[in-house]
Amino acid sequence: MPEPRAAVLLLVRDPAEAERALPRILPGRSLRLIRREEVRHLAPLRLVSRLRSLRVDELVMLVDDLDMHESLWKLEALGAMPTAPRRYLLDLSGRRLILSASRFVARDLPAWGAGVLLAGLALARTTARVRWLLGAPRRAPRSASGKRIIYLRSDLGAGIAAGGSVAHTAGVVAGLQAAGADVGFISSDRLRLFDPRRHSVDLAPPGRLCNFNRETQGLAYSFRFERQARIVLARRPADLLYQRFDAFNHAGIVLSRETRAPLVLEFNGSEVWIEDHWGRPFRFRTIFAGLEKAHLRHADLIVVVSAPLEEYLLGRGVERDRILVLENAVDPERYRPDLPIGPVRRRLGLDGRTVIGFIGTFGRWHGAKVLARAALRVAGERPNVRFLFVGDGVERPEAEAILAGASRREAAVFTGLVPQEEGPVHLAAMDVLVSPHVPNSDGSRFFGSPTKLFEYMATGRGIVASRLEQIGEVLEHERTALLVPPADETALAAAILRLVDDRDLSARLGASARRRVLERHTWEAHGRRLLDRLRDLGLIRWN
Missing domain, CATH: 3.40.50.2000 (Glycogen Phosphorylase B;)
Structure with a gap:
């Protein structure tokens, strides 16, 4: 019996890694791979026509993570079209969502309706939360005597296999650990470059209902992340919270106020500015500008990587003693001249x-x-x-x-x-x-x-x-x-x-x-400098 023919739309961050994974998650098929850039320019009806012309047995839309894809509804709508006898969404973990016209009517459209209501609720709740945070006085944190630091990793960047953010997170944690800290994570997904035997990782996975666009998805997830993190922290309290600034997520501020654990905010740039100049301006720009202002108001220490970012914070009214400039660094044992080439x-x-x-x-x-x-x-x-x-x-x-x-x-x-x-x-x-x-x-x-x-x-x-x-x-x-x-x-x-x-x-x-x-x-020096500043501010008491 001949192998079924499958057309695979590679809608992933790393197509090369996805191609290596395909024999595991799609065995026994003759594959026709289609990269995003091949079809990005096509209007919807032209795309449907192009896919039908392939005359395959299966149409597979491969994404990094079904729970994190920001426009899942578009793919569900495409899957309702008769482009192939069998159509489904698949992610790199092997999870599958069967698609058809009948499922679109019975399952996907009602889910969209529920998602619209939840997205509207998330916008209303975030607006109220921003108003409260901007009016609330800063609270005095307790000085941490313990060494347990919880890194709040809340971004929805599934499939990020490489880049500065991956290296930076790994380096910061390695530096803190070398300086004596016990670092654990509450994270939206699994982490690269981390040994689970050395770091506790509690997952706070997102849901799918608000996956219309990244703004409503991220704002809704902030409340979900906050609930799940609160459960983790009740079981294993943190002495200090560390969060890489996430324009959508305000859980770190709220959890820090509730537990009185000091909050260190890593601020690598204004996402509002970045989207205005390098991306697509936020649809709900006022909300995101307010969230950024709330983070800068309530963090006990804000770590930036450069003098221009320090200048930006000073211009936003942040006191100089709450800012620490720490340029990036490297692990010289991993990056060295004598590696086999x-x-x-x-x-x-x-x-x-x-x-x-x-x-x-x-x-x-x-x-x-x-x-x-x-x-x-x-x-x-x-x-x-x-x-x-x-x-x-x-x-x-x-x-x-x-x-x-x-x-x-x-x-x-x-x-x-x-x-x-x-x-x-x-x-x-x-x-x-x-x-x-x-x-x-x-x-x-x-x-x-x-x-x-x-x-x-x-x-x-x-x-x-x-x-x-x-x-x-x-x-x-x-x-x-x-x-x-x-x-x-x-x-x-x-x-x-x-x-x-x-x-x-x-x-x-x-x-x-x-x-x-x-x-x-080096990252070790980076970790020592961060902890030294926290001691100077009285935010930690251990040596």
């Missing part, structure tokens, strides 16, 4: 090549397009050079198009996302590491502290980077890196060529950068 180079066809590398999530601020244009110049002068772009994101297609449009696509390898665990060996496989960050488009100060910067330094390779805010402060031109004006592809190409041609200079810069990062920028 042969397997990665062979697999990617890079043996015998000089490899110029970049790793990142291809955000608007990462400068991937600038690097692609510089690559055209370098490849034209040094045919043996290959560029290795590791990661995925919004600017990856544009960077690839720049190279393809100039008939230089063979000069670069784009790996897509790789798991965070594999990041160090990919960096070690590169000869020159590039950090081509660009300024903010509105002229405001660049407020980032790129984790890749410190990972590059620990890897001990020659670095070319933009002379931009903290990047130009951490790196020293001609001593630990070559610095170039941001967004200047000509200067970037010239600096890359200089390190390609002068291996001794590249080696000296790399060795000096690694020494500098060991002296100043």
